[in-house]
Amino acid sequence: MNTTDNKDAEANSSETQDSHVENNHVTVFDTTLRDGEQAPGFTMTVDQKIRMAAALRDLNVDVIEAGFAAASPGDEESVRRIASEIEGPRICSLSRSGDDDIRAAARALEPAAKSRLHIFLGTSPIHREAKLHMTCDEVLEAIRNSVSFARTFFDDVEFSPEDAIRTEREFLVAASEVAIEAGATTINVPDTVGYTTPDEIFDLFTHLKKTVKGMDDVVLSAHCHDDLGMAVANSISALKAGARQVEVAVNGIGERAGNCSLEEVVMAIRTRSDSLGFKTGIDTRGLYSTSQLLAALTGNPVPRNKAIVGRNAFAHEAGIHQHGVIQDPSTYEIMKPEDVGSPGTELVLGKHSGKHALKQRAAMLGAKLDGNVLPQIFYAFKNLADECGEVNDNQLLELIHQYVGVRA
Numbered sequence: 001m002n003t004t005d006n007k008d009a010e011a012n013s014s015e016t017q018d019s020h021v022e023n024n025h026v027t028v029f030d031t032t033l034r035d036g037e038q039a040p041g042f043t044m045t046v047d048q049k050i051r052m053a054a055a056l057r058d059l060n061v062d063v064i065e066a067g068f069a070a071a072s073p074g075d076e077e078s079v080r081r082i083a084s085e086i087e088g089p090r091i092c093s094l095s096r097s098g099d100d101d102i103r104a105a106a107r108a109l110e111p112a113a114k115s116r117l118h119i120f121l122g123t124s125p126i127h128r129e130a131k132l133h134m135t136c137d138e139v140l141e142a143i144r145n146s147v148s149f150a151r152t153f154f155d156d157v158e159f160s161p162e163d164a165i166r167t168e169r170e171f172l173v174a175a176s177e178v179a180i181e182a183g184a185t186t187i188n189v190p191d192t193v194g195y196t197t198p199d200e201i202f203d204l205f206t207h208l209k210k211t212v213k214g215m216d217d218v219v220l221s222a223h224c225h226d227d228l229g230m231a232v233a234n235s236i237s238a239l240k241a242g243a244r245q246v247e248v249a250v251n252g253i254g255e256r257a258g259n260c261s262l263e264e265v266v267m268a269i270r271t272r273s274d275s276l277g278f279k280t281g282i283d284t285r286g287l288y289s290t291s292q293l294l295a296a297l298t299g300n301p302v303p304r305n306k307a308i309v310g311r312n313a314f315a316h317e318a319g320i321h322q323h324g325v326i327q328d329p330s331t332y333e334i335m336k337p338e339d340v341g342s343p344g345t346e347l348v349l350g351k352h353s354g355k356h357a358l359k360q361r362a363a364m365l366g367a368k369l370d371g372n373v374l375p376q377i378f379y380a381f382k383n384l385a386d387e388c389g390e391v392n393d394n395q396l397l398e399l400i401h402q403y404v405g406v407r408a
Contacts, residue, residue, distance in 0.1 A: 083112035147182035194227025205241035221245035319354020
């Protein structure tokens with residue numbers, strides 16, 4: 001982890017970053033175990049964080065932000081355990097700009113084969129004045145000192161100007177340039193409070209790519225929160241403007257309304273490769289199981305209508321949709337369930353269902369509905385569905401038995 005030749009490390013890092021820009025590879029920086037885990041209701045034990053980190057490794061994420069080492073002894077231990085036991089991804093710890101935080105992260109990340117320090121410091125007027133009580137010059141000096149000090153421990157240092165979206169553009173450019181001059185290898189531009197819009201963030205990232213000295217030699221990253229429901233859209237806009245890293249969390253967990261959802265942005269990149277032209281190294285077949293693991297570890301079920309991994313993502317109740325899906329799933333599904341590891345397409349029997357889905361489900365249960373039987377059972381099924389919402393297999397078999405004598 002310690003470096004004696006930063007120039008060689010910077011040259012290697014620059015070659016990698018240039019390659020990523022050329023081939024449009026997007027680095028997936030997962031913060032489920034840091035920003036996600038620090039949100040109310042999502043706390044995990046050290047052992048639970050190890051299990052989650054192993055799942056993230058199996059997904060092939062590029063960077064795991066394992067925690068905030070200086071936040072508590074437990075967080076330092078979890079970062080150290082992940083650094084010791086998880087091989088493959090780069091292991092990262094968050095850090096404030098103070099020396100003590102940087103030393104704590106260095107201790108925790110010492111066992112990692114590949115490590116990163118992620119330093120943040122508020123740069124917006126409200127953060128400078130209300131929280132930090134620092135002038136612009138003092139903030140710039142703190143950035144310079146902290147990144148320089150971090151480079152004595154780490155080859156790979158990421159800097160985030162907290163609340164970047166509400167920071168004056170001129171000052172954001174200055175803060176980014178100071179961080180790069182001090183040795184930062186990634187500049188992450190966080191929408192800390194989920195305030196921006198796709199057009200606005202595209203314009204900002206375009207401006208930073210053109211204006212910040214040295215930006216072509218580092219990775220530009222986006223970290224978007226979902227307070228206005230636009231985290232994924234904003235992240236994609238940032239990529240289109242030149243970002244090559246996205247900071248994400250499984251199931252979109254994180255502070256307040258959460259972070260950019262890993263599964264959503266990854267599948268958007270994959271499904272719309274024709275339009276976006278980006279790629280990631282994520283093994284998407286593990287998305288569903290990873291989502292379910294996080295839900296089980298934290299006790300927070302995945303919302304039924306959650307994109308990609310929710311129960312309804314590949315479920316259909318409306319008769320018109322069911323008829324189309326029976327003929328060809330692509331009539332209403334833009335992704336294959338197996339591509340995300342989902343159990344598969346589900347035809348839900350409810351009051352909106354049609355005869356095609358009812359007949360298919362009955363056949364799967366061993367009952368052939370022909371002639372006048374189908375209209376009779378369909379009429380009875382509709383009445384039952386009006387009463388109970390969804391009709392399960394046992395209820396359907398009981399209904400069929402009343403007309404054709406078939407029972408499970």
